[in-house]
Amino acid sequence: MWYILTHYWSELIQGLGYTLLSSVIALFFSTIIGTMFAIFEVLPNRAMRIIGRIYIELFRNIPLLVIAMFFYVIIPMYVAKIDGFTAGTIGLTIYTSSFIAETVRAGIQSVDKGQMEGARSNGLTYWQAMRYIVLPQAFKIVIPPLGNQFINLVKNSSVLAFVAGFDLMYQGNSIASLSLDTINSYMVVGVFYLIITLPLSYYMRHLEKRLA
Amino acid sequence: MQNFIDAYSWVNIRFLLDGLWVTVEVSLISIIASFIIGSILGVLRYVKIKYLSAIVGFVVDIVRNLPLILIIFFTYFGLPHLGFKPGILFAAMLAMTIFESAMLAEIVRSGILAVDYGQMEGARANGMTYVQALWHIVFPQAIKKTIPTIVSQFISLIKDTSLATIIVLPELLNHAQIIYGQNSAFIIPMFLMVAFMYFVICYALSVLSRILDKKLA
Numbered sequence: 001m002w003y004i005l006t007h008y009w010s011e012l013i014q015g016l017g018y019t020l021l022s023s024v025i026a027l028f029f030s031t032i033i034g035t036m037f038a039i040f041e042v043l044p045n046r047a048m049r050i051i052g053r054i055y056i057e058l059f060r061n062i063p064l065l066v067i068a069m070f071f072y073v074i075i076p077m078y079v080a081k082i083d084g085f086t087a088g089t090i091g092l093t094i095y096t097s098s099f100i101a102e103t104v105r106a107g108i109q110s111v112d113k114g115q116m117e118g119a120r121s122n123g124l125t126y127w128q129a130m131r132y133i134v135l136p137q138a139f140k141i142v143i144p145p146l147g148n149q150f151i152n153l154v155k156n157s158s159v160l161a162f163v164a165g166f167d168l169m170y171q172g173n174s175i176a177s178l179s180l181d182t183i184n185s186y187m188v189v190g191v192f193y194l195i196i197t198l199p200l201s202y203y204m205r206h207l208e209k210r211l212a
Numbered sequence: 213m214q215n216f217i218d219a220y221s222w223v224n225i226r227f228l229l230d231g232l233w234v235t236v237e238v239s240l241i242s243i244i245a246s247f248i249i250g251s252i253l254g255v256l257r258y259v260k261i262k263y264l265s266a267i268v269g270f271v272v273d274i275v276r277n278l279p280l281i282l283i284i285f286f287t288y289f290g291l292p293h294l295g296f297k298p299g300i301l302f303a304a305m306l307a308m309t310i311f312e313s314a315m316l317a318e319i320v321r322s323g324i325l326a327v328d329y330g331q332m333e334g335a336r337a338n339g340m341t342y343v344q345a346l347w348h349i350v351f352p353q354a355i356k357k358t359i360p361t362i363v364s365q366f367i368s369l370i371k372d373t374s375l376a377t378i379i380v381l382p383e384l385l386n387h388a389q390i391i392y393g394q395n396s397a398f399i400i401p402m403f404l405m406v407a408f409m410y411f412v413i414c415y416a417l418s419v420l421s422r423i424l425d426k427k428l429a
Contacts, residue, residue, distance in 0.1 A: 029254050046228070053314075057415060057418075060414075061411045061414035061418065062371070062372075062411055063371035063375075064371070064416075065374045065375055065377070065385065066374060066406055066407055069403075070407075073403070074399065074400065074403070077399070104234060155277070155279040155371050156279070158281045159375070161378075162378065172285075173285070176285075176289065180288075180291055181292045181293075182289045183286075183290045186282060186285055186286045186289075186290050190278050190282055190286075192279055193279060194274060194278065197277035198273065198277050201271075201276070201277055
């Protein structure tokens with residue numbers, strides 16, 4: 001293990017960087033998109049609700065790999081030349097946003113209806129009430145589940161290895177085939193993943209206990 | 213349009229369905245095996261046997277926090293270096309079982325924790341041993357509570373089976389790749405069909421999970 005660590009240090013760090021970068025970008029955009037569709041689902045407008053429902057159900061029930069490979073194969077053919085990292089991150093964002101939408105929707109619906117009614121009767125518009133009253137309370141509830149989503153995101157970002165995204169898993173594979181020491185290569189990569197995910201998951205458990 | 217008609221020829225659809233069958237087969241066997249192993253691990257973690265429970269807990273946490281792809285690679289490319297060479301199908305199932313067992317261990321444990329402690333006390337007060345009370349009283353109630361979660365875990369397992377294309381497991385996505393590898397005009401039709409097939413199965417299961425959730429709650 002030590003040999004792998006010292007000889008392929010730069011590849012590992014690069015892979016770690018790409019994994020983190022992709023996860024953070026995907027988390028940022030999927031939180032925005034997910035929140036948007038979550039709001040769609042609680043709107044009084046029926047058509048918007050159906051759009052929100054379709055988006056969430058569609059991308060929750062298709063494997064991430066199929067989504068990522070779709071973008072990796074299709075976009076360069078018809079739209080623009082993009083690399084595997086971009087295609088993978090787009091897939092990751094769309095897939096995760098459907099899970100975040102579901103989480104945030106549950107959060108919004110768990111906020112007491114009286115909050116919205118009270119804000120509305122105090123003269124706020126629907127959007128103001130949503131933005132300043134309901135959403136902040138909803139986000140407080142969904143922080144632990146969102147943290148778990150981020151852990152999943154870091155793990156799921158390993159699909160970038162399928163689309164040449166230069167992430168940790170991809171580097172792990174190339175190290176394994178260069179060094180011919182598969183066991184130790186994969187163990188080192190595993191340790192790198194655990195460095196990110198394990199502390200996060202313990203912190204989330206702690207947070208859940210404290211907020212509960 | 214012609215592309216779609218050609219792509220969805222009976223031969224191709226049959227080939228995809230063959231792949232779908234492998235997907236379902238692998239996920240079903242893995243979820244059953246993981247349910248058994250996961251329950252044992254979950255109970256072991258719950259009962260607090262000195263050292264053993266802590267070790268089980270630590271291993272479960274480690275496996276849960278690794279990407280499944282890494283575990284698939286490890287079973288298929290790593291194990292031969294330890295002197296055991298699994299076939300593709302076995303390696304895939306082994307990887308899924310290891311990963312899902314850890315997931316289910318955590319689910320079962322939280323299920324047991326959600327059962328009112330009075331149940332255990334009542335059973336003990338009625339003369340049952342600790343193990344009897346756990347097995348006959350607490351465990352069945354815990355499983356009933358966790359069934360919807362286990363079904364959703366099964367959904368993500370079916371989706372995750374697609375990751376095994378990387379070790380050329382002949383499942384749905386792999387078969388689609390073989391078809392569009394022969395004719396690039398089939399790429400879009402194949403992706404849409406694969407997405408559709410996954411969607412139908414997973415959506416049906418998620419509806420089932422929601423119904424169970426309401427019924428068992």
